[in-house]
Amino acid sequence: MSTTHVLVLSLALFTLGVVGMAVRRNFITVLMCVELILNAANLRLKQTVNLDQVNVMEG
Numbered sequence: 644m645s646t647t648h649v650l651v652l653s654l655a656l657f658t659l660g661v662v663g664m665a666v667r668r669n670f671i672t673v674l675m676c677v678e679l680i681l682n683a684a685n686l687r688l689k690q691t692v693n694l695d696q697v698n699v700m701e702g
Contacts, residue, residue: 646690646694649686649687649690650687650690652686653683653684653686653687653690654683655683656679656680656682656683656686657679657680657683657684659676659679660676660677660678660679660680660683661676661680663675663676663679664676664677664680
């Protein structure tokens with residue numbers, strides 16, 4: 644998966660989580676939206692670490 648694809652997926656998950664938190668007021672739904680936001684951040688962080696490792700290995 645390329646960096647652009649991961650960035651777009653992460654942005655979509657983050658946006659979906661923020662919109663879900665703004666629209667819904669059910670506690671369980673808000674917790675699921677927070678989970679989406681955290682998953683988006685985790686996905687982006689994982690991609691950044693992998694990209695950094697590739698750059699280090701290439702020299």
